[in-house]
Amino acid sequence: MELKLILTVLVVLFSTVIADDYVRPPPRKTLHFPWDPKPTLNPQQVHVSLAGKKHMRVTWITDKSAPSTVEYGKSRGRYDAVAKGESTSYRYFLYKSGKIHHAVIGPLEDNSVYFYRCGGKGPELQLKTPPARFPISFAVAGDLGQSGWTNSTLDHIKQCNHDVLLLPGDLSYADYLQHHWDTFGRLVQPLASARPWMVTQGNHEIEKIPLLKEGFVSYNARWEMPSEESGSSSNLYYSFEVAGVHIIMLGSYADYDVYSPQYQWLKGDLSKVNRKRTPWLLAVFHVPWYNSNKAHQGEGDDMMKAMEPLLYAARVDLVFNGHVHAYERTKRVYNGKLDGCGAVHIIIGDGGNREGLSSKYIYPQPKWSEFREASFGHGQFKIVNSSHAFWSWHKNQNDESVKSDEIWITSLSNSGCVNHRPI
Numbered sequence: 001m002e003l004k005l006i007l008t009v010l011v012v013l014f015s016t017v018i019a020d021d022y023v024r025p026p027p028r029k030t031l032h033f034p035w036d037p038k039p040t041l042n043p044q045q046v047h048v049s050l051a052g053k054k055h056m057r058v059t060w061i062t063d064k065s066a067p068s069t070v071e072y073g074k075s076r077g078r079y080d081a082v083a084k085g086e087s088t089s090y091r092y093f094l095y096k097s098g099k100i101h102h103a104v105i106g107p108l109e110d111n112s113v114y115f116y117r118c119g120g121k122g123p124e125l126q127l128k129t130p131p132a133r134f135p136i137s138f139a140v141a142g143d144l145g146q147s148g149w150t151n152s153t154l155d156h157i158k159q160c161n162h163d164v165l166l167l168p169g170d171l172s173y174a175d176y177l178q179h180h181w182d183t184f185g186r187l188v189q190p191l192a193s194a195r196p197w198m199v200t201q202g203n204h205e206i207e208k209i210p211l212l213k214e215g216f217v218s219y220n221a222r223w224e225m226p227s228e229e230s231g232s233s234s235n236l237y238y239s240f241e242v243a244g245v246h247i248i249m250l251g252s253y254a255d256y257d258v259y260s261p262q263y264q265w266l267k268g269d270l271s272k273v274n275r276k277r278t279p280w281l282l283a284v285f286h287v288p289w290y291n292s293n294k295a296h297q298g299e300g301d302d303m304m305k306a307m308e309p310l311l312y313a314a315r316v317d318l319v320f321n322g323h324v325h326a327y328e329r330t331k332r333v334y335n336g337k338l339d340g341c342g343a344v345h346i347i348i349g350d351g352g353n354r355e356g357l358s359s360k361y362i363y364p365q366p367k368w369s370e371f372r373e374a375s376f377g378h379g380q381f382k383i384v385n386s387s388h389a390f391w392s393w394h395k396n397q398n399d400e401s402v403k404s405d406e407i408w409i410t411s412l413s414n415s416g417c418v419n420h421r422p423i
């Protein structure tokens with residue numbers, strides 16, 4: 001009888017384990033890269049980003065003798081145009097970076113493949129420019145790092161047909177060890193040299209040492225974004241337009257109070273948004289304002305207090321954040337309450353960093369929180385037309401990409417919310 005009871009308990013326990021829908025895997029180790037103290041002459045760490053209408057910025061690293069030129073054209077091996085750029089480098093104690101080149105190419109045709117070569121030699125690469133009109137597709141991944149899970153995320157992004165990648169902060173997790181910026185650059189080159197990567201900063205980009213090193217030395221040198229092109233005086237915040245979308249990239253680690261340059265720039269930038277030209281309005285920054293995970297609770301409160309009224313008045317459709325190593329999607333919300341004219345907030349800080357997942361949540365789940373799960377993965381945002389877009393979250397289940405959350409989102413510009421309140 002006792003044996004029967006024990007067996008029954010074991011069967012119940014076993015079936016409970018089986019019924020549990022998903023057993024979360026542990027963090028994966030940081031990838032091993034062969035030691036390469038000096039960048040070779042071959043261009044390496046190539047990535048591209050959007051740089052104003054019909055232009056793209058190509059960034060790459062070489063040793064000190066290579067020129068800052070990009071040859072490009074629409075046929076393999078035939079370069080009809082050449083762009084000359086500039087270069088920079090930096091020191092970080094004993095570390096000396098290679099020559100970091102930035103060159104802007106264009107005007108480029110929309111939705112077209114270009115072949116290009118950096119520095120007059122080296123391998124031919126190819127990129128595709130985004131479309132001028134809908135549909136357009138974004139891949140979204142934050143807190144990437146360079147672990148085994150990062151590899152998995154990058155593999156899945158490679159498989160998804162995207163035009164632009166959005167990265168809401170925390171790129172390399174170099175954390176002061178500068179050669180990790182180089183290994184990260186090489187890790188992402190296959191994707192980042194083929195489609196524009198539009199990034200904003202996270203806390204792992206700061207690398208500030210009081211009295212010795214100012215912040216963002218490496219990030220600003222390596223990941224130059226179109227701040228000048230969008231009227232911003234800082235690489236930490238900027239905006240860009242692609243197809244029918246206006247995207248604001250904000251800085252969680254730049255001043256954001258009402259007297260700050262970032263706030264003033266944001267106000268001016270939003271006032272120029274024309275929802276007839278860009279029916280969709282998105283914002284991307286690192287530290288979330290709506291987060292029901294126990295990790296990083298309240299860290300975004302001050303920025304939210306300062307800037308959420310501006311984003312709400314402008315009718316921002318969607319906000320993408322990172323920082324919390326998990327996935328969460330909200331309903332439309334403003335000022336902590338459900339609001340049909342507020343933004344949908346999505347935390348996608350689950351790219352694969354070495355610190356692992358943030359698995360503890362606040363209960364009960366807030367009313368504004370629609371879906372939350374601590375798993376590694378990435379997101380895809382496909383804007384079909386001026387009124388409809390499809391969001392999906394794909395988690396890295398046992399290295400397979402599994403679509404685990406999906407929703408159709410309608411734009412605020414078609415909802416009667418737009419132009420109700422002046423900024």
Ligand SMILES: [Fe+2]
Pocket residue numbers: 143170202203204286322323324
């Ligand atoms: Fe972070």
